[in-house]
Amino acid sequence: MSVDANSQIYTNLQDLVRLRYTAGGFSYLPRQPIRSQLAGRKRSKLRGRGLDFDELRHYRPGDDIRTMDWRVTNRTGKPHVRVYTEERDRPVLVIVDQRLPMFFGSQYKMKSVIAAEVAAITAWRVIDVGDRIGAILFNDERVVEARPARSEKKAMGWLGDLATMNNELSVNSGVPSRPEALAEALRATERQISHDYLVILVSDFYGWSDAALQSIRRIGQHNDIVCSMIYDPLERDISSAEKLVVSDGHFQLEIDPGHQDLGERFEASFESSFAHVREDLQRHQIPVIPVHTAVPTDQQLREQLGGQRVLV
Numbered sequence: 001m002s003v004d005a006n007s008q009i010y011t012n013l014q015d016l017v018r019l020r021y022t023a024g025g026f027s028y029l030p031r032q033p034i035r036s037q038l039a040g041r042k043r044s045k046l047r048g049r050g051l052d053f054d055e056l057r058h059y060r061p062g063d064d065i066r067t068m069d070w071r072v073t074n075r076t077g078k079p080h081v082r083v084y085t086e087e088r089d090r091p092v093l094v095i096v097d098q099r100l101p102m103f104f105g106s107q108y109k110m111k112s113v114i115a116a117e118v119a120a121i122t123a124w125r126v127i128d129v130g131d132r133i134g135a136i137l138f139n140d141e142r143v144v145e146a147r148p149a150r151s152e153k154k155a156m157g158w159l160g161d162l163a164t165m166n167n168e169l170s171v172n173s174g175v176p177s178r179p180e181a182l183a184e185a186l187r188a189t190e191r192q193i194s195h196d197y198l199v200i201l202v203s204d205f206y207g208w209s210d211a212a213l214q215s216i217r218r219i220g221q222h223n224d225i226v227c228s229m230i231y232d233p234l235e236r237d238i239s240s241a242e243k244l245v246v247s248d249g250h251f252q253l254e255i256d257p258g259h260q261d262l263g264e265r266f267e268a269s270f271e272s273s274f275a276h277v278r279e280d281l282q283r284h285q286i287p288v289i290p291v292h293t294a295v296p297t298d299q300q301l302r303e304q305l306g307g308q309r310v311l312v
Contacts (some may be wrong), residue, residue: 008109013163016120017156022298023124026305028092028198028226055083091132091148093193094119095185096162097203097230098139100177103169106234107294115202115230116166117297122200123155136192137162138185139169140178145192179207186215195222202228205277213280225286229277232293 007015056069059079072080096119102112109117119135126133127150134148135158144165146158182203189199199219205212205227219225278288289304291297 020124025302101206183211197223
């Protein structure tokens with residue numbers, strides 16, 4: 001599938017809306033296909049989704065004995081069980097990073113575009129199953145909040161804000177990148193949510209700190225949280241490139257990764273940071289879903305959360 005060059009660098013509302021047609025084949029629910037990254041989660045805090053009585057039926061081998069309706073069983077002389085269905089409604093909040101370090105990509109798309117697409121696909125998936133979706137969008141200057149709602153119109157509103165924020169990214173903006181913005185966005189999340197939310201953080205985790213980890217830990221005490229870690233393959237294998245030409249759209253700079261072991265030192269730093277974040281999150285049983293910039297976003301989400309194979 002060919003991709004327009006401009007859409008590799010920036011996204012727009014039309015592209016984010018079009019992703020609705022790809023929002024299938026995966027789920028953030030605790031019960032996952034065996035190959036899903038979320039399979040085997042030790043716990044779920046989606047306590048807000050109560051149980052509704054669905055039907056009374058005859059006992060079948062394998063039914064939980066605790067669901068037996070003894071009054072009906074005694075009256076009829078035949079074992080009956082009560083069947084319940086889980087309430088579908090739950091609020092979902094997606095936190096999307098659009099800071100300057102996200103404005104990087106070596107192959108398919110920029111990290112900032114991939115992050116926006118993860119948020120959009122998640123939003124359409126949540127709306128299609130009837131749940132509420134909201135967002136916290138942040139860059140190096142501001143935080144935009146949208147409370148969860150079961151509304152396509154409101155989702156379109158914050159997706160438009162996300163596209164605007166994405167198109168503001170530029171190395172010539174003169175705005176310095178702020179590592180502390182990640183922790184600030186997480187504190188804004190703490191102020192907005194109460195309990196029984198599903199929180200999805202989409203970021204490259206630049207500026208990871210103890211303050212950010214403690215916010216995530218507090219959020220995770222009464223909510224589910226999933227972290228989607230965005231990265232570019234070149235960040236993990238930059239030394240294999242003989243020459244690199246870096247451009248901001250106006251000027252170009254040639255870099256030799258082999259000069260003074262520049263590439264190896266960069267890779268070591270990236271892998272150390274990457275591993276540090278994952279270890280911190282996994283220590284608190286927070287699932288981490290890596291998503292890179294070399295393969296279409298929807299394919300990766302289906303592989304990571306649906307157990308299907310990505311076709312490269």
